[in-house]
Amino acid sequence: MITTFLIALAASVGPTQTAPAAPPQTPPAIVELDIRSAADLARLAAVGGESLACEIRPGRQQALAPLDALPVLEAAGLAPVVVHPDAYAASQATRDRALATLARGDADWWADYKPPHAVLDKMLELQARRPDLVEIFEIGRSWEDRPILAMRITGPRAEGDPCRPAVLLNSLIHAREWITVMVNMWVAESLINGYGDDAYLTDLVDRVEWIFVPVLNPDGYQHTWDTYRFWRKNRRPADPVYAKIGVDLNRNFSFMWGPGRGSSNYPGSETYRGPSAFSEPESAAMRDLALATPQLRAHNDIHSFSEMVLFPFGWTPELSADHATFDALAQEMRARILAYRGRSYRVGPVYTTIYPVRGGTVDYFYGDRGVWSFSYELYGSSFDPPADQIRPNAEETLPATLLLGEFVADAYPFRADLNRDCAHTFLDITIFLNAYLAADPDADYDASGGLDFLDVARFIQDFSAGR
Ligand code: 0X9
Ligand code: ZN
Numbered sequence: 001m002i003t004t005f006l007i008a009l010a011a012s013v014g015p016t017q018t019a020p021a022a023p024p025q026t027p028p029a030i031v032e033l034d035i036r037s038a039a040d041l042a043r044l045a046a047v048g049g050e051s052l053a054c055e056i057r058p059g060r061q062q063a064l065a066p067l068d069a070l071p072v073l074e075a076a077g078l079a080p081v082v083v084h085p086d087a088y089a090a091s092q093a094t095r096d097r098a099l100a101t102l103a104r105g106d107a108d109w110w111a112d113y114k115p116p117h118a119v120l121d122k123m124l125e126l127q128a129r130r131p132d133l134v135e136i137f138e139i140g141r142s143w144e145d146r147p148i149l150a151m152r153i154t155g156p157r158a159e160g161d162p163c164r165p166a167v168l169l170n171s172l173i174h175a176r177e178w179i180t181v182m183v184n185m186w187v188a189e190s191l192i193n194g195y196g197d198d199a200y201l202t203d204l205v206d207r208v209e210w211i212f213v214p215v216l217n218p219d220g221y222q223h224t225w226d227t228y229r230f231w232r233k234n235r236r237p238a239d240p241v242y243a244k245i246g247v248d249l250n251r252n253f254s255f256m257w258g259p260g261r262g263s264s265n266y267p268g269s270e271t272y273r274g275p276s277a278f279s280e281p282e283s284a285a286m287r288d289l290a291l292a293t294p295q296l297r298a299h300n301d302i303h304s305f306s307e308m309v310l311f312p313f314g315w316t317p318e319l320s321a322d323h324a325t326f327d328a329l330a331q332e333m334r335a336r337i338l339a340y341r342g343r344s345y346r347v348g349p350v351y352t353t354i355y356p357v358r359g360g361t362v363d364y365f366y367g368d369r370g371v372w373s374f375s376y377e378l379y380g381s382s383f384d385p386p387a388d389q390i391r392p393n394a395e396e397t398l399p400a401t402l403l404l405g406e407f408v409a410d411a412y413p414f415r416a417d418l419n420r421d422c423a424h425t426f427l428d429i430t431i432f433l434n435a436y437l438a439a440d441p442d443a444d445y446d447a448s449g450g451l452d453f454l455d456v457a458r459f460i461q462d463f464s465a466g467r
Pocket of ligand 2 (some may be wrong): 303
């Protein structure tokens with residue numbers, strides 16, 4: 001009787017319900033070991049371990065591994081040394097300290113990491129300070145029904161103004177990369193603080209629509225604060241066959257999604273791509289935001305850690321048709337970071353600079369949406385970096401991130417968007433051709449004083465480039 005009841009109860013816990021995830025029986029340990037080859041990585045994976053390094057580069061690195069697997073790793077010559085016997089407990093001090101800082105109400109918000117509710121409070125504070133500049137809106141809901149919030153920052157608009165090109169900055173697609181939230185919010189706060197005070201920043205806010213998604217993976221973020229600091233994926237309920245939780249959202253975007261190097265079809269993998277492209281509400285929310293924002297021209301997906309400015313492609317080593325422009329922009333970003341305090345970021349396509357990534361944000365935004373899409377790997381040496389690395393990271397990347405605003409403001413004046421609906425559609429062509437055929441002076445696109453073929457050519461050029 002009792003057994004039947006338990007079975008019925010278990011069956012009633014459907015896939016959208018969320019039981020609190022119990023940590024495994026024995027928590028993994030944090031160990032340091034030698035990874036000399038892909039075979040070593042496979043040995044680590046075979047005992048249920050996982051590297052904590054960002055790059056696949058031979059050398060000594062931190063990893064998660066069950067304590068009882070250490071003899072196996074030792075015998076394989078990986079020379080494991082225990083850094084902390086319990087990865088769950090290892091970061092408790094980080095969380096206790098951050099929560100204590102918050103409870104004390106210390107004046108400097110940037111002195112420590114912030115739990116989810118404090119990030120929301122900060123967004124609300126910015127909006128309360130400048131309701132004329134800030135708008136908060138929901139772009140979707142996570143598996144556990146948490147709102148995924150976006151924040152738009154742009155100056156007041158006059159009637160009939162041309163459309164403003166948009167820059168989208170998202171962070172925390174990977175739950176454990178806490179520092180990315182801080183760095184992203186720093187950009188938002190800098191724009192707000194500078195508006196009306198600093199001519200450069202005021203101009204950027206008036207000419208560009210800035211969209212922030214500070215916590216793209218809210219369930220994962222909450223999980224890292226409540227339970228397990230090193231969680232990476234979202235919290236898709238456990239796979240029915242393998243009983244594994246979560247999808248790597250940075251493998252779930254549609255462009256070239258599927259088998260091949262750079263993602264996994266195994267639900268237990270840290271790079272599990274999910275059952276289908278955009279199967280996850282969090283990545284689907286980003287897609288919907290992109291589709292609802294035809295004026296989107298640049299994007300940055302902020303990760304940690306490795307000190308890199310990355311751009312397409314992640315799915316192939318081939319260079320994109322726009323490689324020269326991507327590289328020039330990334331080199332300028334690198335130069336600005338370097339100029340701040342001498343930190344040297346590496347620059348290049350995802351595939352060849354970090355590793356193959358299939359179904360990632362950068363490939364989707366560029367390949368599918370035609371957006372200048374980048375991805376930072378911030379500076380640091382772990383997924384649990386000390387809080388005094390927040391400010392240097394935020395300060396040194398700010399000028400590089402603002403470059404995206406400068407670039408789109410100049411390159412995309414939206415002149416060919418004749419009906420001012422922020423999209424380049426056949427309606428704009430109709431308006432232009434009607435004016436041209438009616439010999440309306442409005443069709444003097446190049447302002448030469450008369451209508452000729454060059455007006456048509458220039459219009460078509462701007463139109464096709466989304467300018
Ligand atoms: O593997 C990843 O998704 C990123 N590295 S991380 O250690 N932060 O997990 C690299 C992704 C870069 N590519 C895109 N953002 N598309
Ligand atoms: Zn990441």
